[in-house]
Amino acid sequence: xETTDAALDDHDHGDAYCATCxxxxxxxLVGSKWTVxxxxxxxxxxxxxxxxxxxxxxxxxxMLTQTLRRLERDGLVHRHVLVEHRPxxxxxxxxxxxxxxxxPLEAIRIWSEDHLPHVRAxxxxxxxxxxxxxx
Amino acid sequence: xETTDAALDDHDHGDAYCATCxxxxxxxLVGSKWTVxxxxxxxxxxxxxxxxxxxxxxxxxxMLTQTLRRLERDGLVHRHVLVEHRPxxxxxxxxxxxxxxxxPLEAIRIWSEDHLPHVRAxxxxxxxxxxxxxx
DNA sequence: CTGTATCCCCCTGGATACTG
DNA sequence: CAGTATCCAGGGGGATACAG
Numbered sequence: 001x002e003t004t005d006a007a008l009d010d011h012d013h014g015d016a017y018c019a020t021c022x023x024x025x026x027x028x029l030v031g032s033k034w035t036v037x038x039x040x041x042x043x044x045x046x047x048x049x050x051x052x053x054x055x056x057x058x059x060x061x062x063m064l065t066q067t068l069r070r071l072e073r074d075g076l077v078h079r080h081v082l083v084e085h086r087p088x089x090x091x092x093x094x095x096x097x098x099x100x101x102x103x104p105l106e107a108i109r110i111w112s113e114d115h116l117p118h119v120r121a122x123x124x125x126x127x128x129x130x131x132x133x134x135x
Numbered sequence: 136x137e138t139t140d141a142a143l144d145d146h147d148h149g150d151a152y153c154a155t156c157x158x159x160x161x162x163x164l165v166g167s168k169w170t171v172x173x174x175x176x177x178x179x180x181x182x183x184x185x186x187x188x189x190x191x192x193x194x195x196x197x198m199l200t201q202t203l204r205r206l207e208r209d210g211l212v213h214r215h216v217l218v219e220h221r222p223x224x225x226x227x228x229x230x231x232x233x234x235x236x237x238x239p240l241e242a243i244r245i246w247s248e249d250h251l252p253h254v255r256a257x258x259x260x261x262x263x264x265x266x267x268x269x270x
Numbered sequence: 271c272t273g274t275a276t277c278c279c280c281c282t283g284g285a286t287a288c289t290g
Numbered sequence: 291c292a293g294t295a296t297c298c299a300g301g302g303g304g305a306t307a308c309a310g
Contacts (some may be wrong), residue, residue: 221271223271
């Protein structure tokens with residue numbers, strides 16, 4: 001995880017294209033596919049753990065926990081434990097920082113939905129082309 | 136690769152949150168960390184292979200090829216072979232579809248750069264908090 | 271120059287079982 | 291309910307060598 005945490009304080013705006021640039025780590029945020037969906041849900045409203053689990057079908061507790069931990073560590077998500085509850089209850093919500101990225105991520109999500117047919121068509125075309133070429 | 140290509144034509148807009156939804160595949164586009172950087176470069180102007188390789192420091196030929204192939208298959212990138220050249224020369228550029236996603240991806244890239252200090256601070260804080268808690 | 275082919279390590283991420 | 295712990299298969303991805 002802590003791949004490039006040392007000796008990296010130089011950073012010029014407009015250039016994420018440096019092998020040692022730590023913003024590569026930040027880019028990896030999007031890398032774990034679940035983050036986009038989790039943040040998308042939290043953007044709607046705060047969620048409790050199980051609630052979030054149900055809201056993101058297919059995710060396992062492990063991945064949900066892992067994703068939330070990472071997001072919490074990165075300051076995008078706030079974890080609020082309701083101690084008075086029995087059984088325990090934990091609520092997750094976006095921090096201010098988290099809010100700032102939810103819009104861009106939503107754009108990606110929307111794009112995925114909107115252009116899905118286009119992408120699938122392109123794939124079918126590509127694969128077919130590959131087949132006819134080989135024949 | 137062809138994880139969920141069959142029996143999936145139902146898709147309601149506004150809901151990427153279905154376990155079997157194929158748009159999860161599309162989300163994975165962002166998943167491979169290199170795509171964001173590669174598309175960012177192609178957004179500036181078409182690149183030849185080696186040129187692109189140099190423009191995205193740290194990427195290996197294998198990953199560059201793999202990334203470009205995937206993007207080509209998904210219809211985001213156009214691959215133009217300049218056959219008359221010796222040695223061969225290949226130029227990559229964004230397709231129309233590719234153009235439509237470059238803006239959202241750029242937003243992510245910008246965000247990564249802009250909020251890097253914030254994220255790093257949050258991490259340090261989180262880690263320190265974890266240490267003092269355990270002690 | 272633009273790839274393809276191998277080897278191989280490691281990490282992601284799924285399934286399952288167990289705690290407070 | 292909200293986790294943690296463990297096992298384990300698969301794939302991402304790096305290094306290297308080779309080909310057209």
